[in-house]
Amino acid sequence: MKLPILPSILTAFILLHASCGTQQNNESKRKSFELVVVDSLTFDHLGPYNLLDYHKDKGLYLFSAKLLEGTYYLVNDAGEVVAENSLADGPNGFGMVLHRAGFVGDEVVLVGTNRVFVYDLQLVRRRDYPFEQEVRFRLIHAVRDYLATYQLDGKEWPLVNISEQILPRYPVDYFDTLNLVHLMDVQTGEVRKGGKLDAQSAFMQGQLSPWNDKPVYFSDRESDLISVVLFGDSVLYQIDPRRSFSTANRISLPRPQPDVWNGIPMADATMENVQAGRRKSVLSGTFFNMMGKGNAFLLAYKTGGNGMLLSEELDNEARRKFQESRKVFYIPVRDGEVQGHPIAWDKPGDLVLGVGENRYIQYATDQAVLHDYEKDYQCFYIFELRERQP
Secondary structure, three states, X not given: OOXXXXXXXXXXXXXXHOOOOOEOOOHHHOEOEEEEEEEEEEEOOOOOEEEEEEEOOOOEEEEEEOOOOOEEEEEEOOOOEEEEEEOOOOOOOOOOEXXXXXEEOOEEEEEEOOEEEEEOOOOOEEEEEEOOOOOOOOEEXXXXXXXXXXXXXXXXXXXXXOOOOOOOEOOOOHHHHOOOEEEEOOOOOOEEEEOOOOOOOHHHOOEEOOOOOOEEEEOOOOOOOEEEEEOOOOEEXXXXXXXXXXXXXXXXXXXXXXXXXXXXXXHHOEHHHHHHOHHHHOOOOEEEEEEEEOOEEEEEEEOOXXXXXXXXXXXXXXXXXXXXXXXXXXXXXXXXXXXEOOEEEOOOOXXXXXXXXXXXXXXXXXXXXXXOOOOOOEEEEEEEEEEXXX
């Protein structure tokens, strides 16, 4: 492929997280890493497109067009479209609202409104199964987050739950009873679930941090465990579905500042109070994505914004300045521990998917922001994680 020219959380919580066997690195022993452009994906379509997933074994990307007819594409590493189909309606249609999408073995899975749809690699619909859940945002042919899968009983199972419903009133024991992981057998529709928070989680201290309680996940067919962390937490849980979804490991995570915990007591956790807490939620740091291969991944984190720039009403310019005050970091994790210091990210867009060993693809909704000059084709840069040399 051608490579185009590149012209707080509360102190008490932290102390609690440091106990009870949570895996921690001595920060002084952590390595320094950098992210370096090494390749790109290019293909001759003007788009715009949503990048949904990558099949690491077959070298295939899954894209969707940002149009109501819902055209989906499989694109290989050479930038060639190998399959294309409209999936909005008709015999292959699933609708328009998409929550999560990706490859599961030799098939493509789309998690839609209350159903999971299974397609072959020609994007022809083969099966579908019920799976009811509520989400906070309904996106058209775009995803809430990226698909994790897990190898279990000789089959690859996708993780299908979003776990972000806002309840009219939360039970006081909501986080005690929350099943973090729901896996589906896409051959039968069977769902297995489990995985619990414990006393080390910030969300097990009798409080809810509004809009920061959604989990993010990473695992693939090579992973030993499923990694999960809530947006506002500082402990990453590694769940083992082969052992009744028990917690096999906990990783204490750095949370670069600013990061303000805005919690409400569980006794007061109603839909009204959660909605009212949305504005202040942007003052909290957020773990918003994980991507990688096997037992190594990057954890994406965005700091809270500068509270001095936040007011009841923001015009477009004030909103832009506030968003710019939020900084993005990538935290490398390998074999159950934080491997290196958080890596500051000052480039446009985000790294969104692992596309090989220590390789990650950059994506932005408006692709024009990725480039210094206008291109008449799609181009996405691929970065490699490398240890920084002294």
